[in-house]
Amino acid sequence: xxxxxxxxxxxxxxxxxxxxxxxxxxxxxxxxxxxxxxxxxxxxxxxxxxxxxxxxxxxxxxxxxxxxxxxxxxxxxxxxxxxxxxxxxxxxxxxxxxxxxxxxxxxxxxxxxxxxxxxxxxxxxxxxxxxxxxxxxxxxxxxxxxxxxxxxxxxxxxxxxxxxxxxxxxxxxxxxxxxxxxxxxxxxxxxxxxxxxxxxxxxxxxxxxxxxxxxxxxxxxxxxxxxxxxxxxxxxxxxxxxxxxxxxxxxxxxxxxxxxxxxxxxxxxxxxxxxxxxxxxxxxxxxxxxxxxxxxxxxxxxxxxxxxxxxxxxxxxxxxxxxxxxxxxxxxxxxxxxxxxxxxxxxxxxxxxxxxxxxxxxxxxxxxxxxxxxxxxxxxxxxxxxxxxxxxxxxxxxxxxxxxxxxxxxxxxxxxxxxxxxxxxxxxxxxxxxxxxxxxx
Ligand code: HEM
Numbered sequence: 001x002x003x004x005x006x007x008x009x010x011x012x013x014x015x016x017x018x019x020x021x022x023x024x025x026x027x028x029x030x031x032x033x034x035x036x037x038x039x040x041x042x043x044x045x046x047x048x049x050x051x052x053x054x055x056x057x058x059x060x061x062x063x064x065x066x067x068x069x070x071x072x073x074x075x076x077x078x079x080x081x082x083x084x085x086x087x088x089x090x091x092x093x094x095x096x097x098x099x100x101x102x103x104x105x106x107x108x109x110x111x112x113x114x115x116x117x118x119x120x121x122x123x124x125x126x127x128x129x130x131x132x133x134x135x136x137x138x139x140x141x142x143x144x145x146x147x148x149x150x151x152x153x154x155x156x157x158x159x160x161x162x163x164x165x166x167x168x169x170x171x172x173x174x175x176x177x178x179x180x181x182x183x184x185x186x187x188x189x190x191x192x193x194x195x196x197x198x199x200x201x202x203x204x205x206x207x208x209x210x211x212x213x214x215x216x217x218x219x220x221x222x223x224x225x226x227x228x229x230x231x232x233x234x235x236x237x238x239x240x241x242x243x244x245x246x247x248x249x250x251x252x253x254x255x256x257x258x259x260x261x262x263x264x265x266x267x268x269x270x271x272x273x274x275x276x277x278x279x280x281x282x283x284x285x286x287x288x289x290x291x292x293x294x295x296x297x298x299x300x301x302x303x304x305x306x307x308x309x310x311x312x313x314x315x316x317x318x319x320x321x322x323x324x325x326x327x328x329x330x331x332x333x334x335x336x337x338x339x340x341x342x343x344x345x346x347x348x349x350x351x352x353x354x355x356x357x358x359x360x361x362x363x364x365x366x367x368x369x370x371x372x373x374x375x376x377x378x379x380x381x382x383x384x385x386x387x388x389x390x391x392x393x394x395x396x397x398x399x400x401x402x403x404x405x406x407x408x409x410x411x412x413x414x415x416x417x418x419x420x421x422x423x424x425x426x427x428x429x430x431x432x433x434x435x436x437x438x439x440x441x
Pocket of ligand 1: 253257383
């Protein structure tokens with residue numbers, strides 16, 4: 001590790017204000033100066049390695065995944081508010097639940113959910129006001145939340161509960177961001193009762209979900225939504241998931257599944273609105289493949305698919321993936337001590353100059369020219385290895401459907417020339433304002 005180029009702590013202190021606002025330019029400067037992997041001393045964290053080297057990403061997430069686990073940011077800080085489920089659990093607990101929940105997210109099951117996802121998107125689009133600037137990130141946030149909600153609780157009347165659940169998810173995420181950005185104030189958050197207050201919100205969310213699950217267990221379901229699949233799932237010994245665990249898993253699906261998708265959709269719409277030619281091409285695809293029957297032809301809309309992929313290349317919602325070494329381990333010729341935090345920059349990997357031609361340019365065509373295998377190690381919006389996003393097929397269909405439904409109805413126009421990013425737990429846009437006008441107009 002000592003051989004890796006190093007960023008001294010004084011440089012971090014000197015740059016702390018801008019790092020707090022947006023750490024990505026600081027990461028870029030160091031990568032460009034020091035190479036694809038460097039180490040840094042972060043006060044309170046000890047030694048941290050940053051890498052955008054595809055060999056590191058591949059080894060840590062795939063080949064040597066057993067030698068690593070997620071950092072405490074996910075397993076403790078996030079778990080405190082959203083519980084111990086797929087996203088935040090580790091070891092045997094994670095393994096047995098991943099095995100149990102995976103079938104609910106297999107392509108064949110997600111395809112059965114498509115009519116629910118489609119009708120939820122259609123309902124959400126009814127809310128869009130025509131011909132005035134709209135905050136697309138907020139709209140896509142509501143849409144993505146409702147899609148997860150309806151995919152879990154298809155027939156239930158859940159609007160009031162979901163409204164509160166979304167509020168709590170957002171309030172608690174803001175608290176988590178405050179805690180992450182000012183770890184030295186933890187004692188103050190505890191002393192002033194702020195931590196307790198937010199833990200109470202989490203308890204309220206768990207109680208709300210418990211009521212919905214209770215009702216479903218009592219009344220029975222139709223077997224068609226995600227909750228039915230989760231209720232029917234069993235461990236290897238045939239036992240069902242305990243209620244407490246089920247609540248945590250449902251809470252985690254909301255958290256992991258809505259903001260990431262909302263970010264990707266907002267960025268995708270921003271790019272579409274910037275480029276009239278591209279928009280025309282996508283509308284053509286919608287008219288050819290989607291306007292009449294639709295759901296069978298989603299995979300034929302390859303320009304829409306490439307546009308979404310390219311938006312996630314430039315702005316990957318999960319822009320950094322964190323792992324901690326469980327033992328002394330060698331990665332790409334460097335020996336890591338046990339307990340080393342490694343931050344894999346997906347944002348930087350997606351802009352590697354030696355692989356992506358003109359990486360800063362938005363160009364969906366590149367995904368038509370290359371298939372995913374050729375991207376070998378340079379494109380990871382959904383992570384990789386055993387902890388790869390369980391919802392990736394779900395998100396893919398949801399996003400293709402959302403873009404197709406939007407373009408079927410609206411012409412979208414840019415209202416701003418550039419988008420500012422807001423890298424928090426996920427990479428969000430600060431604001432994306434677009435104008436939606438009736439397509440027939
Ligand atoms: C564009 C949308 C999405 C993106 C970019 C995304 C990205 C990711 C990434 C990169 C990971 C791996 C994190 C790591 O290795 O540390 C992940 C994990 C996860 N995602 Fe997604 N995700 C998206 C949508 C969804 C949806 C729609 C769901 C569910 C409805 C979901 C559920 C999960 C869960 C449960 C995990 C944890 C899996 C495990 O560790 O076993 N995600 N996601």
